[in-house]
Amino acid sequence: MAYLQNWDNKIHYSDIEDAKIAADVELLNKDVALLADDTAVFTAHLDADNLPEWDAEIAIKLAEVFAKIDLISPRIHNLSVYVQSVATIDSGNVAAKKLISVTQNIGAAIGQAFAPVMVFLTRVSDGFIDELYKTEFIEPFKFKIDYGRKYKDQLLSVEQENLLTAMAQNGLQTWGNLYNELSASLTAEVNGQTYGLAKIYNMQSDTDRSIREQAWRGTQQAWSGRAETAAAIVNSINGWRIEERKKRSVITEYHYLDEAVRDSHVSRKTLDAMMSVTYKRRDIGHRALAGIQKHLKLDQLKPWDLSAPAPVSKAATYTYDEAIDLIAKCFSAFNPEMGAFVVMMAEKGWIDAEPTDTRRTGAYCTGFSEPREPRVFMTFEGTMTNVTTLAHELGHAWHNWVMRDMHDSQTQYPMTLAETASIFAENLVRDYLFSHAKDDDARLLIGWNDAEMATAMLNNIPARFDFERELVEARQTGFVPEPQLVELMQSAWGKWYGDSLSEYDPYFWATKLHFSISGMGFYNYPYLFGYLFSLGVYQQKDELGNRFNDLYTGLLRDTGSMTAEQVVMKHLQKDIEGEAFWDNSLDMVEAAINQFEALDSK
Numbered sequence: 001m002a003y004l005q006n007w008d009n010k011i012h013y014s015d016i017e018d019a020k021i022a023a024d025v026e027l028l029n030k031d032v033a034l035l036a037d038d039t040a041v042f043t044a045h046l047d048a049d050n051l052p053e054w055d056a057e058i059a060i061k062l063a064e065v066f067a068k069i070d071l072i073s074p075r076i077h078n079l080s081v082y083v084q085s086v087a088t089i090d091s092g093n094v095a096a097k098k099l100i101s102v103t104q105n106i107g108a109a110i111g112q113a114f115a116p117v118m119v120f121l122t123r124v125s126d127g128f129i130d131e132l133y134k135t136e137f138i139e140p141f142k143f144k145i146d147y148g149r150k151y152k153d154q155l156l157s158v159e160q161e162n163l164l165t166a167m168a169q170n171g172l173q174t175w176g177n178l179y180n181e182l183s184a185s186l187t188a189e190v191n192g193q194t195y196g197l198a199k200i201y202n203m204q205s206d207t208d209r210s211i212r213e214q215a216w217r218g219t220q221q222a223w224s225g226r227a228e229t230a231a232a233i234v235n236s237i238n239g240w241r242i243e244e245r246k247k248r249s250v251i252t253e254y255h256y257l258d259e260a261v262r263d264s265h266v267s268r269k270t271l272d273a274m275m276s277v278t279y280k281r282r283d284i285g286h287r288a289l290a291g292i293q294k295h296l297k298l299d300q301l302k303p304w305d306l307s308a309p310a311p312v313s314k315a316a317t318y319t320y321d322e323a324i325d326l327i328a329k330c331f332s333a334f335n336p337e338m339g340a341f342v343v344m345m346a347e348k349g350w351i352d353a354e355p356t357d358t359r360r361t362g363a364y365c366t367g368f369s370e371p372r373e374p375r376v377f378m379t380f381e382g383t384m385t386n387v388t389t390l391a392h393e394l395g396h397a398w399h400n401w402v403m404r405d406m407h408d409s410q411t412q413y414p415m416t417l418a419e420t421a422s423i424f425a426e427n428l429v430r431d432y433l434f435s436h437a438k439d440d441d442a443r444l445l446i447g448w449n450d451a452e453m454a455t456a457m458l459n460n461i462p463a464r465f466d467f468e469r470e471l472v473e474a475r476q477t478g479f480v481p482e483p484q485l486v487e488l489m490q491s492a493w494g495k496w497y498g499d500s501l502s503e504y505d506p507y508f509w510a511t512k513l514h515f516s517i518s519g520m521g522f523y524n525y526p527y528l529f530g531y532l533f534s535l536g537v538y539q540q541k542d543e544l545g546n547r548f549n550d551l552y553t554g555l556l557r558d559t560g561s562m563t564a565e566q567v568v569m570k571h572l573q574k575d576i577e578g579e580a581f582w583d584n585s586l587d588m589v590e591a592a593i594n595q596f597e598a599l600d601s602k
């Protein structure tokens with residue numbers, strides 16, 4: 001049958017001109033003002049530095065505030081998702097662009113209005129919290145409150161916090177914006193033609209090696225020509241963070257890695273265990289690279305070969321309907337409900353995948369709050385990579401779907417845990433495709449994917465992590481100039497790639513956006529975590545058989561209300577702060593690389 005390939009979001013608004021949008025904006029603005037009125041009393045308590053104990057009056061006040069939040073949150077969320085979805089499909093839509101900033105402003109206003117309450121609940125006595133936790137309305141917020149209280153010592157006064165947020169807009173964030181503007185304006189040449197860096201980036205996975213090399217060298221040149229600016233950006237962002245952490249370290253030291261693991265809901269011990277096991281077994285990535293080198297028939301492997309496509313003569317293609325049916329079949333073999341869910345997504349118009357000229361690039365999963373419905377975006381052109389991307393996003397959608405009866409605040413999981421469901425879903429499809437592959441090319445395509453993933457995760461991501469650690473350490477004593485940044489990057493690549501590559505990527509600190517994101521540091525290890533963690537969970541599928549299905553759903557449902565350590569201990573009785581869990585996941589990566597090595601080369 002023919003599935004829908006475009007979103008149907010009419011249950012929310014007829015289109016971007018719908019008068020209901022303006023009406024909703026007005027209503028939201030009114031409600032946010034009322035919320036701010038309600039929370040003023042908490043600001044007053046904090047300002048007076050005189051926090052009350054639990055009593056009936058404050059109980060009523062808190063109940064009111066949380067009831068308002070429950071009312072406002074889904075509405076702003078629905079509106080934001082709607083306008084974003086329009087802008088995704090029609091990237092030049094001016095009305096949608098304007099509305100995005102309107103919804104962002106409302107979101108920021110809600111955050112500011114609600115902030116005093118969260119600060120208040122972080123500061124009050126344990127006795128207060130004990131009483132609060134006896135009320136029903138607070139149940140969905142317990143994890144957030146507990147987690148915030150763990151970092152109580154690092155919290156500044158409301159006034160200082162607000163000052164920092166305000167200053168960051170034209171300080172910290174500007175450096176990130178500058179990077180984005182620069183990267184959008186830089187150009188490079190390939191075969192005598194000038195292109196923007198985004199186009200050039202795609203050429204780094206061209207089948208023609210000379211195009212890949214030109215694209216890589218062009219990117220290096222473009223950025224090394226702006227190295228002073230790029231160095232100023234990473235120095236300023238890290239300088240800001242160091243200063244801010246100093247301010248937050250008055251009571252206890254706030255280490256940069258404490259800050260790095262905080263939003264990921266993992267402990268430093270977990271991070272250490274994962275990184276140290278990965279370092280011991282980084283050779284799995286080197287073996288993947290050696291296999292790639294063999295298939296490409298190269299004497300030496302260079303940085304521009306890292307995204308080379310598999311050398312196959314003819315790759316299988318899929319229609320969109322075939323892809324949906326295939327994914328549904330693979331998911332059903334694991335859990336029939338999960339397969340039926342995919343068909344439902346496609347029948348109801350919850351996936352937008354049709355290639356059009358006006359759409360954005362990339363793929364993502366999002367969802368409305370009321371009713372709780374996921375949406376998937378991608379551009380489907382029939383390749384096997386498209387099929388796995390679609391499976392990946394549908395895995396995220398399934399994660400949202402199994403949480404659809406839960407309170408919004410319990411469904412917000414960190415990046416580390418988000419990728420469990422998606423990579424798990426990818427694996428269901430890849431295992432099927434590999435075991436049903438009709439020829440060597442089909443098997444090589446899967447093996448290639450495994451190999452590139454393995455070296456990206458076991459060599460590249462850790463090199464980024466180590467570089468950033470060294471950068472922060474060096475920045476603590478002063479400005480880190482370009483030559484030192486180059487040196488730090490070379491040594492990080494040396495540590496993780498060894499001689500599996502014959503040259504490294506000295507300007508990676510400039511060419512890679514991730515080091516210049518103002519909103520968060522160490523935007524690297526969560527990828528490795530998601531990858532290894534998901535494999536660890538996937539392995540239990542065969543070990544636990546029938547029991548696994550419910551266990552997996554239970555695990556996914558807890559990702560927004562527990563730390564990663566707690567989730568795994570509860571559902572798998574494993575300790576991710578120890579090395580064994582990670583070793584086990586790496587055994588699976590090794591098995592995939594063994595399989596890749598056994599593939600014949602032509």
Ligand SMILES: [Zn+2]
Pocket residue numbers: 392396418419422
């Ligand atoms: Zn994902």
